[in-house]
Amino acid sequence: MTALYDEFKKYSGADLYPxxxxxxxxxxxxxxxxxxxxxxFTEVDSLDDLHDPEGIxxxxxxxxxxxxxxxxxxxxxxxxTAGILASVSACVKKGGKLLLVRGSHKSVYNAVYLRDxxxxxxxxEGPDEDGIYGAANAAEVEKALGENPDAEAVLIVSPxxxxxxxxxxxxxxxxxxxxxxxxxxxxxGAHLSFTDECASxxxxxxxxxxxxxxxxxxxxxxxxxxxxxxxxxxxxxxIRRFLAIYQSSSPSYPLMxxxxxxxxxxxxxxxxxxxxxxxxxxxxxxxxxxxxxxxxGPKIDDLRSGRADYGKxxxxxxxxxxxxxxxxxxxxxxxxIETEMAAPGFVLAMFTVCDEDFGYDKMAxxxxxxxxxxxxxxxxxEDGEKPVDPGEKLPAPVIKISVADALDSNVETVDLSDAxxxxxxxxxxxxxxxxxxxxxxEEITSAHTxxxxxxxxxxxxxxxxxxxxxxTVKNG
Ligand SMILES: Cc1ncc(COP(=O)(O)O)c(C=O)c1O
Numbered sequence: 001m002t003a004l005y006d007e008f009k010k011y012s013g014a015d016l017y018p019x020x021x022x023x024x025x026x027x028x029x030x031x032x033x034x035x036x037x038x039x040x041f042t043e044v045d046s047l048d049d050l051h052d053p054e055g056i057x058x059x060x061x062x063x064x065x066x067x068x069x070x071x072x073x074x075x076x077x078x079x080x081t082a083g084i085l086a087s088v089s090a091c092v093k094k095g096g097k098l099l100l101v102r103g104s105h106k107s108v109y110n111a112v113y114l115r116d117x118x119x120x121x122x123x124x125e126g127p128d129e130d131g132i133y134g135a136a137n138a139a140e141v142e143k144a145l146g147e148n149p150d151a152e153a154v155l156i157v158s159p160x161x162x163x164x165x166x167x168x169x170x171x172x173x174x175x176x177x178x179x180x181x182x183x184x185x186x187x188x189g190a191h192l193s194f195t196d197e198c199a200s201x202x203x204x205x206x207x208x209x210x211x212x213x214x215x216x217x218x219x220x221x222x223x224x225x226x227x228x229x230x231x232x233x234x235x236x237x238x239i240r241r242f243l244a245i246y247q248s249s250s251p252s253y254p255l256m257x258x259x260x261x262x263x264x265x266x267x268x269x270x271x272x273x274x275x276x277x278x279x280x281x282x283x284x285x286x287x288x289x290x291x292x293x294x295x296x297g298p299k300i301d302d303l304r305s306g307r308a309d310y311g312k313x314x315x316x317x318x319x320x321x322x323x324x325x326x327x328x329x330x331x332x333x334x335x336x337i338e339t340e341m342a343a344p345g346f347v348l349a350m351f352t353v354c355d356e357d358f359g360y361d362k363m364a365x366x367x368x369x370x371x372x373x374x375x376x377x378x379x380x381x382e383d384g385e386k387p388v389d390p391g392e393k394l395p396a397p398v399i400k401i402s403v404a405d406a407l408d409s410n411v412e413t414v415d416l417s418d419a420x421x422x423x424x425x426x427x428x429x430x431x432x433x434x435x436x437x438x439x440x441x442e443e444i445t446s447a448h449t450x451x452x453x454x455x456x457x458x459x460x461x462x463x464x465x466x467x468x469x470x471x472t473v474k475n476g
Contacts, residue, residue: 004060004260008039008253011047020044021250041253050075050251051244060260067267068193069204070228072236076211077255078247080187081107083211083227084155085114085246087183090238091153091209092117099144099151102397103133103435105185108155109403109427116404119439120148121397122156130316131345131390132162133435138170145178155183158202161341161433162348163188163298163312165200172206181208181233187225189309191217191277191353194270200306208233217311217352220262224255273353274310278303280360281310281351287364291371293319293380294327315339315347315367317390320379323458327370335366341432344460345390388458394451398443401473406440410474413466416453420446423476428464430455444470 018025021042028034041047048055057075065073076083088111092098097118100108112119122144125134136156145151154175158166168184175182184202186192190212192201202210210228214220227243229236266273282303288296295316298308317324328342331349341348349363374380400423401409411425421443428438428448437452438444455462464471 003063003264004056005039005257007056008041008047008257011041012038036254039254039257042250047253050077050247050256051240051249057256060256064226064260064263065228067263068226068228069201070210070230072229074227074229074239074243075256075259076225076227076243076247077223077251077259079215079223080105080185080211080213080225082243082246083225084108084183084185084187085111086239086242087209087211087227087234088112088117088153088155089115089242089245091181091183091234093152096152097148097150098153098155099141099148100155101136101157103160103433104155104157105187106427106434108185109436109439113403113407113440116402118402119399120144120151122154123396127391127393129318129345129391130314131343131433132164132314133160135160135164135166136171137166138174141171142174145174149178151178151180153181153183155185157185157187159186159188159192159309159312161188162314162346163309165189165306165309167306168202168205168207172208176206176233179233183207183209183234184211186210187213188216188312190214190226191266191270191274191311192309194266195274196271203228203230206230209239214259214262217350218262218266219354221255221258223252224259224262226259226263270353277351277353277355278310280355280357281313284313284351284360284364288367291367293374294367294371295319296367311351313349313351313363315349317345317347319381320374321381322379323460325460330370331366335362335370337363337366343390343432344388344430344455344458388451388454388460392451394437395445395447397439398445399439399441400443400476401441403440406473406476409476411471412474413469413471416449416456416465416468416470419444419470419472420449422470422472424470425473425476426464426471428452428462428470431461431463434463438464444472 026037028037043049048057061073084107094115099120102121124136135158172182184207186202213225215222215224297314302308323344324342324347328339328347331337339347340350406425424438427436429436
């Protein structure tokens with residue numbers, strides 16, 4: 001069933017001349033296809049309104065909620081970013097406290113800034129020897145809840161960008177003991193809603209608000225996502241109100257129709273296609289077991305036990321004297337494979353329900369070949385020193401002032417060598433993966449400056465610097 005698309009086509013075939021926006025008047029110009037133009041509308045009477053749905057859009061959202069096991073679902077045309085901004089804003093009062101994992105996406109930090117929220121962190125395991133952090137577990141969440149009884153909501157990420165998964169049910173139970181909602185950033189896990197096995201998606205495991213980027217792992221275009229709510233701990237009217245603030249006032253009808261179409265397609269075909277993903281991904285990992293130098297993960301045991309996500313292939317740089325970025329460059333230049341992300345310690349390559357055998361074979365052939373060439377090219381670890389240890393731990397953050405106060409303060413840019421002891425006025429991240437080393441309002445220590453200095457010398461991309469200067473709070 002692709003109800004929205006069918007309705008939109010019906011409307012566009014009717015004999016109504018469009019004396020309204022959009023300006024293309026449903027005619028194709030430039031890069032726009034005729035098909036796209038024909039269903040790109042504005043909120044005229046019978047087409048409903050995403051921000052106040054009463055007709056066909058409401059019906060489609062209800063259909064999505066039924067399929068996803070939620071009490072209510074909301075279509076997002078500005079990605080999970082908009083859903084995260086809205087959920088945090090709806091669940092935590094202005095100036096209130098949010099418990100969040102340190103490795104949260106920047107949209108969470110942006111919500112913290114916009115609503116002057118006080119962040120308190122859940123620290124997850126890691127980084128491991130490749131530089132990857134674990135997903136939150138119940139013990140870490142319980143500890144953070146115990147230390148922050150005034151928290152109004154908890155936000156975790158599962159699966160993480162690198163495919164680490166939380167066991168959501170015990171986390172939800174721990175959070176609910178405090179009578180507050182659990183928000184799960186499941187941007188990377190939309191496919192989890194369609195497995196045949198027992199539920200592994202957050203909404204079915206007890207989370208209250210779940211945000212899924214369907215564009216990341218399902219057949220759907222960029223920017224499409226869904227926010228789902230279960231139970232009464234999150235205020236649905238507030239979520240709808242904030243979505244109208246953070247999303248465009250001219251939401252895209254083609255995107256809405258493709259969200260509806262993707263969810264309906266997955267309802268019909270999802271179990272089979274997710275099973276194919278599982279089978280093909282395990283087969284790929286088994287083929288890669290011959291790689292004795294270029295270690296690839298995750299472990300099949302971790303996949304089967306739900307600790308790691310199917311589809312996120314990690315190619316470790318640990319036995320080499322080169323970085324993940326250089327491995328990614330070799331994969332692109334020599335083997336014609338573009339990967340998702342390259343960090344100093346690893347490369348992340350993604351497979352989804354839409355990959356065909358060809359893609360898996362191409363990756364396996366490339367990595368097996370590269371594994372045999374590492375020694376010949378002198379790229380093994382004993383041939384060179386790594387300038388930065390991806391597993392290096394930085395000190396726990398010391399919060400001096402709020403994120404909002406720091407970002408809105410008078411700023412002074414100081415040399416990296418003079419920054420220790422100052423208060424940061426920008427996010428400083430090793431990008432990718434983008435987890436902040438320092439958040440605005442936190443003290444910059446000499447351990448931070450030494451680490452950043454080593455990263456710069458190794459040619460890594462550190463975001464948030466001004467040349468080799470750091471923005472700090474003036475007189476802070
Ligand atoms: C963990 C996580 N959450 C949220 C987002 C935002 O998703 P979107 O691109 O759909 O806005 C991303 C984007 O990469 C992400 O990695």
